[in-house]
Amino acid sequence: MPKRIVILTGGGDVPGLNAVIKQVTYRGVGMDYEVVGVRRGWEGLTHLNLDDADSKSRYILPLTPLNTRTIDRTGGTFLHSSRTNPAKMKSLPEHLKGLTFPTKDIEKGGKVSTVFDVTTQVLKNLEALGADTVIAIGGDDTLSYARRLHDEGVKVIAIPKTMDNDVQHTEYCIGFSTAITRAESAIQRQRTTVGSHERIGIFRIFGRDAGYTALYTAYVTNIRCVIPEFKVDLDNLINLLVQDKKSNPSNYSLVLLSEGAEWEGYQVKHFGEADAYGHQKKANVGDDLAVEIKAKTKEETIVSDLTYDLRSGDPDFTDKLVACTYGNMAMDALAEGNSGLMTGIVNGCFDMVEIPDPKLGPRKVELGSMYNTERYRPNYSNKRGLPIFLCRA
Amino acid sequence: MPKRIVILTGGGDVPGLNAVIKQVTYRGVGMDYEVVGVRRGWEGLTHLNLDDADSKSRYILPLTPLNTRTIDRTGGTFLHSSRTNPAKMKSLPEHLKGLTFPTKDIEKGGKVSTVFDVTTQVLKNLEALGADTVIAIGGDDTLSYARRLHDEGVKVIAIPKTMDNDVQHTEYCIGFSTAITRAESAIQRQRTTVGSHERIGIFRIFGRDAGYTALYTAYVTNIRCVIPEFKVDLDNLINLLVQDKKSNPSNYSLVLLSEGAEWEGYQVKHFGEADAYGHQKKANVGDDLAVEIKAKTKEETIVSDLTYDLRSGDPDFTDKLVACTYGNMAMDALAEGNSGLMTGIVNGCFDMVEIPDPKLGPRKVELGSMYNTERYRPNYSNKRGLPIFLCRA
Amino acid sequence: MPKRIVILTGGGDVPGLNAVIKQVTYRGVGMDYEVVGVRRGWEGLTHLNLDDADSKSRYILPLTPLNTRTIDRTGGTFLHSSRTNPAKMKSLPEHLKGLTFPTKDIEKGGKVSTVFDVTTQVLKNLEALGADTVIAIGGDDTLSYARRLHDEGVKVIAIPKTMDNDVQHTEYCIGFSTAITRAESAIQRQRTTVGSHERIGIFRIFGRDAGYTALYTAYVTNIRCVIPEFKVDLDNLINLLVQDKKSNPSNYSLVLLSEGAEWEGYQVKHFGEADAYGHQKKANVGDDLAVEIKAKTKEETIVSDLTYDLRSGDPDFTDKLVACTYGNMAMDALAEGNSGLMTGIVNGCFDMVEIPDPKLGPRKVELGSMYNTERYRPNYSNKRGLPIFLCRA
């Protein structure tokens, strides 16, 4: 019987995932492996009930050159995705209810909840699937469970993807370049609108913990940015934007905020009474900045959110190049009998690295080399010696 | 002395405005006119102080083939824009303070305010500029004042633009086709994200009074839509979306809502106490639908706003074609001594029509021919005999 | 047994074909028809051997909502295409060899060849397939055979497609708008290259008999053009280009030539001895103009061919709108019991028209209204009253 590779994608989708899946399938088949796609990330291994044909067809998808031939031409993930972490499940899948699993209490946003760790079930399913090696593609959360499986003795190879580019031990995660390409193009296009109306344009971009998306988009569009790694002074920021506007012959200025951007004294607000369903509206830092600018200067603003478009569509060249290479590096590692490693870029070169310990948290922008904490813009000087993506793993 | 054409653009920018400006300039110069660009729409004629060099350089821009040669390659408006309506000014420009103008009380959103009508000043400025004819490019609001000027005896030719396509007397306004092209492409791209996560995707699109943008985008992407012209039944809508999702092998479904979309019993909410600056947050119908879907079905959603990107960037072929043609038709009308007219498309053909009376309000989608009020989707049958954009002026 | 619709696409592919196929399938199924896709245009009906399983699977593809659900998101034709004309076949398909069919001699490019008319076989296959109605999508050549089938008593509905927009009886063929959108964007992008090198840029575009693609691209990019409908004077053309270049502050100029463009005294050359396989190289009018410009003025040129890219990728809004509408109009006609008609746009409105008689030849640009025969550029004035695409069927 041929050996089996199990492959899955977890977390948010990014362009390039399908290129990885295709490369792994083609290389795998060429190396006499069977390649088994598990659908919906780790959920596929927690919810899979091999005694139930519906569950099997929902969660298991054998991969072949034929059914992966054209998938790399579209974004998203052919295997679909979820945010399930088998070590932290809020509720058990139907067919596991009544069974006993370890629990623990975790705290998020001030709320404590009890979660189940269904790793024994995951291991059982992997064994039943005859999995020789698991290839897990994902961001922080998905990869943390890949590390857990490795600790449990499963042969795992991890591939980092996230447009936030904030996975530890690598300078690059699949999806980052396309996100910046999309963000840059949206901002450059929308200059016409902001300029025609002579406003201050406020763009907000994904990035709760790390400012890579905001910073690198600002780097290539030459605009100001605020990133989670540095709390700016509000008056200084507004002054800079008003001055930028005045000195611009088209009488407008632009700033790009990470979702997690803050200024001194600012805290993301929740406002209003809870509605019928108990939801309070979260404030958007872009809207809040617009209110502040209006109040302090009477300047009108346009607030524009850069959201799902950043992860949609086809990968750009860099993401396609890295996705193809990561997929093949995973297969090379497997051929060499390595496991417990993650593909990555270190010091500008492709490498296999340790799967990051979740305790490290997300990787952050190094302020000293990359951010001008007075001018609230990227730092352009002294890049000699830095790897191509200007940051270190 | 050569005769002078005054040209201005008001309201939101759309791709194609610069093509109009360029065509008018080239044709005008070829016909021995001087072409004077007035900046920032009608504000240029209310705020212009011809005794003040700064004001003149801010509001007056003589147009030539040289300075308009390349403008048609970018979106926005070279002349900039504003939403000023000289007949309804909330406050007077600095240099007019102390002068007497007619006032009236107007009501908007339950609030009454007193506004000034500074038409006498506009007429004075037009005379001082030596304006033979005014070419005004804009949507409802801008055009309503063009009609007013015509009533005052000024020679005016109007050109309709708005991505909402809701100006009366014409089947087409500049910006509509590009907006749909952008919206279609954003929705098709984001299918990968909605599908990868197996969600119900809710898109929201500009269109407060009329549903053209939502309806025509839905027509070409084959998804459901809710438009301001018809209040849907919430349960029916949610049922359709859940069924769509189930019957889709990729397990997702999509709906597109106009900003002004509503369901029976729904009213756009303002919620929360006013913040320090007296602002209450307006609810977004997309977010509200997401809450309802979650509450009634436990289905997860992705809400995606289609906003400024729709009006940014280059015009598509149809907008460029119409923009060039409208610009030249305005000049033909002028050459023939016509005025008080608007360029338009009527019954599929280019025509000159009456500038719409603001009392008519925005043009609306004709439900009978275009919207399926049970399936909440465009109606595809019986189009024979309809003009190319499937609606009548 | 449900009635059957046979649908096929012939000739060159254009974006929008898949939208037609999808609409016909969905509407057809909703109207209780079976929809049978015939692959590779008319070849599917000449080469289909219903006794041969391979031939059946090669040429027959039953269409369902499931297998056409996503096809409208890509260009090309899901049913594939060919240029086969069953009335003019140079050789018989293998399984028909030895059978007797009418023949005739036709002349093309001075060469006479004998062709077979296998219409009896086509009729036999249609009967065997149980075809109630044939929906044929194509350009001149494909449609001429649709008319032939109608004359033979088959119920046929035709849908015109060709980026050349030169089918008689309609102002619009699917693919035209996208082709212009692509051509415009390629030309605007390449201005940077032509300008940076201070050259005369010569673009060549598909269009052997009719100049619509060249003319309308020139209309929206404001450059000179030469179309097959008018032989220009070479010296005058070169003078205009040299003057354009001099008066352009960036010191370049552009001209767009139809494939079939000519000047007085010019004839497309074939040059060189035939190679080993009997092929002579055909000259490209763009290259020939470059040689003439260099010889007469020493000016350097850049010659750029606009070719397959014009028909590749997704349809733009107009093509998607028209494709969806044409597909549904065909089904409306069928429901009303009409046949022998073609969907079209006449005087700016959707209509059903006669399938054109091939004797009419391709539709041509009306020089008087659309082309300036002295300045070699589109004519921009006096468009009032013309349908939106500025030409009449």
Added chain:
Amino acid sequence: MPKRIVILTGGGDVPGLNAVIKQVTYRGVGMDYEVVGVRRGWEGLTHLNLDDADSKSRYILPLTPLNTRTIDRTGGTFLHSSRTNPAKMKSLPEHLKGLTFPTKDIEKGGKVSTVFDVTTQVLKNLEALGADTVIAIGGDDTLSYARRLHDEGVKVIAIPKTMDNDVQHTEYCIGFSTAITRAESAIQRQRTTVGSHERIGIFRIFGRDAGYTALYTAYVTNIRCVIPEFKVDLDNLINLLVQDKKSNPSNYSLVLLSEGAEWEGYQVKHFGEADAYGHQKKANVGDDLAVEIKAKTKEETIVSDLTYDLRSGDPDFTDKLVACTYGNMAMDALAEGNSGLMTGIVNGCFDMVEIPDPKLGPRKVELGSMYNTERYRPNYSNKRGLPIFLCRA
């Protein structure tokens, strides 16, 4: 008096050049330099006649933040370009005729011609311009003269650009990533045409000496390629393409050829008698392969040239990132008193390197690691340890 930087761009334009020019200008002004743009590459320094106002305005353009503010949003070069090499001029500029310059005979394509070395004039002009440092942006040929100037004692900093990516001493030249992004997207789009017609698609791409553009495009589109570094066996190549086609359910296959691609026994042909102006047509390797395929297999092909579009339009993220960084590294080098260096990427990291000696010729693809000489496709395995662009300087 402030020190002066002279900056120029030579050779073919690529997206990203304007970002370099803008960064150098902004940084330069911030460092109290005057930045003087020399137009049309080295021609600006050979043809500049400082006694002639027309010549000065043609060749000298003082750069400021104001006039470079928006240039990075478009491709091409704001300073224009030429292929002039002052050490190898075929004829002298008008105002230098009669003066004596060193000459030598050079041979190109079997033809010997005498060229002038006008370096003394270049040095004179640089001195007259008060140039402290020259920043030269270009490919092989432009940079070879930068090195010459350095040898003459001029302070020179070089920046490599070429979509061919074949400059020695660096792994990356500006323009490469965008070229691949464009090529990939063109090929993926044209799959619909090649597939719809069931052909063998032959793409030809710029790259006379080095195969980087073909190879990397093939890497990310997963198609076969032929590069100048390896002569393939024609029968083997055709067999592979025919097999690819057969095993593809859509019945088509694709191959990408560098301009300089060859097979054993093939030599680029010139054919036909010279025309009136002494030009013979050069054969295109894509057309020649099409002829061979037709002759040997009867298969139909589609030949598509990827040409100027690859260098047109906006830079992608990687090119913008590298262009901004190279521009600033040049200014850092200048601030540190370094010269005679070129910005580059070495082993995945930004570095300053020696300006390449022209004797080294163009950089070539390393076949061993990157090309499968039996399957005529990129080699995907064993990339661990390689820099991100998978090649070494």
